[in-house]
Structure formats: structure tokens, C-alpha cells
Amino acid sequence: MKIGKLAKLTACTIQTIRYYEKEGLLDTVKRSEGNYRLYDSRAIKQLMFIKHCRSLDITLSEIRQLIEIRDSPETTCNNVNALVDRHIKQVDLRIEELKELKRQLKILRRKCTTGRVVKDCGILLELSQ
Amino acid sequence: MKIGKLAKLTACTIQTIRYYEKEGLLDTVKRSEGNYRLYDSRAIKQLMFIKHCRSLDITLSEIRQLIEIRDSPETTCNNVNALVDRHIKQVDLRIEELKELKRQLKILRRKCTTGRVVKDCGILLELSQ
DNA sequence: GTTGACTCTATAGTGACTATAGACTTTAAA
DNA sequence: TTTAAAGTCTATAGTCACTATAGAGTCAAC
Ligand SMILES: [Zn+2]
Ligand SMILES: [Zn+2]
Ligand SMILES: [Zn+2]
Ligand SMILES: [Zn+2]
Secondary structure: OOHHHHHHHHOOOHHHHHHHHHOOOOOOOOEOOOOOEOOOHHHHHHHHHHHHHHHOOOOHHHHHHHHHHHOOOOOEOHHHHHHHHHHHHHHHHHHHHHHHHHHHHHHHHHOOOOOOEHHHOHHHHHHOO | OOHHHHHHHHOOOHHHHHHHHHOOOOOOOOEOOOOOEOOOHHHHHHHHHHHHHHHOOOOHHHHHHHHHHHOOOOOEOHHHHHHHHHHHHHHHHHHHHHHHHHHHHHHHHHOOOOOOEHHHOHHHHHHOO
16 A cells, blocks of 8 residues: 555545654555555554544654553553543643633723724733733 | 843843844844844833733734734724634634543543553553554 | 656745854953 | 953754645556
């Protein structure tokens, strides 16, 4: 299978696949005579793993760690749990930050009522302080 | 006042100040004989305006728009309101996305209990599907 | 044999900074 | 007065996870 088919099967772009290879997340595969990458089902699995992680906003660096962990099948998976826990905490923190941000923006929004003129605008006034 | 003092007064880094100038958000100021930038209170105001906007996650491009609007003091400020409204909507959307992400991560987390071994780890198993 | 679809590498761009390198200027102490 | 330290200058590269080109090569069908 060439890169175009892999891209369609996994709903990744071709550039992204090549990027993951360059970043060491996908194994390098053998090439055809014309230097085309040739993939098999193993590549599909690897790529879907990455996609699944990315859909959960797990960074490429974290994915690299997960791959490394996965390749030591006899060790405990405590560090997997730790990674996911850390990730959940970060998401939670970001949600709280954004909630506060929204609160601030709503306060700002209330400073102006429609139809005013720029020089009297409460929003611009507030932002200038 | 030289750039170092402005940086301290506004709690910006020197690089960021120069970056904002390069991006056209801060006026270019006159220089000393030794080519040092010389600022006055006007620069403090401009910089605090930018900082205030940035603390609300308003992009540099949006700040440029706000500056442009502010410089036409007799027009209506409807577009200021529109910009803030748009911004609030985006933040809201992002919060919802992150909440869903957190939900997914928690489901994932439950797939594993501590003390297991990598090859039986429910999290890695789930991510591989 | 030529068109068109596909793939290759290498490079630059995104946003909002941050971090250097290497040179110059100014201020303070010895 | 010399010299060391601190401050500033420009230019350039790095961050993250892609995305988008340019220009060249490969392959299949007509
Ligand atoms: Zn994470
Ligand atoms: Zn207004
Ligand atoms: Zn916005
Ligand atoms: Zn586990």
C-alpha cells in the first residue's frame, strides 16, 4: 500500500504521515523501486494509535513515551496511568482558566451598549486602563 | 525611559516589547544618540492596552483591529461589540470541547487499575483500537 | 509518447512569543 | 582613567503540530 491509500484509510493527510515518520512516531518502512513508501496493516495500527491519542490532545512527546512504555510489555503500567492523570489535570486547569476568561469578557461586554460612538465606548475605555 | 524600565513598569519582557513594535502594535519611538529606544507615558498606555487585551486572549490581529477602530473616534462602536461577542463565543466553544475531552479522558482512565502490567493495560489496549 | 495522477525531498509558514549570538553603549567601581 | 558590568541593539533560530508550497521524479492508461 502506498502513502495515498494509507492516508485515505486513516483520514490523515499525506504530509502528516510523513511528519510522524520524521518525528519517529511511525516506523520507517521499506520503499519500492521508485522510492515510494510501502505500508502494511502494521502501519495502519500505528497510525490509528497516534490518531486516537491526538484526538485526546495527547502531545507527540507523550505519544512517544506511550510507545516506549508499550514496548516493555512486562513492566507495570503505573506511568501510563500517571500520564493520563497528568493530562486530565491539565485539561481541567485549562477549563477553569477559560471559564474565568469568559467571566472577564462578559464583564467587559457589559461596559458598552449598542449604538454608541467609539470615543465614548466603555469597552475601549476599560481596555485602556 | 529606556526599554528596560518600560519592561519593568509593565511586566513585559524586553523581547516582547520589541516584538509588538515589529508587529505594528506599538508606535516606533525616537532613539537616543546610542540608538536606544526612548519611551514616554504614551508607550506605557499603549503597552498596557495590549497587555489587557492579551490577558483576555484577544489575538494580536484583533488588537490591531481595536487600535484601528479606536482611532476613528466618531464612528459607532458596533464592531467592537461584535469582536468581543465573537470572542466570547469562541471561548465558550473551546470550553465545551475541553469538557468533552475531559469526559473521554476519564473514560480512558477507568480502563486501567493500578498495578497491572503493560501488556494487559486497558488504557494502551483502548488506545490501540 | 504523452497526459495525468501520484509520490518524493526540501523548505517556508502559522501565532505569539522566547532565546540565543555577537556587537555596541552606558554606567559604576577600582 | 581604566575596566568591568549591565544594558541595549539587530538578526536569527526555536517552540508545537502541523500545512502548504516548489520542483523533480515515478507510474499507469490511452
Ligand atoms: Zn498531556
Ligand atoms: Zn462601545
Ligand atoms: Zn478572538
Ligand atoms: Zn494500565
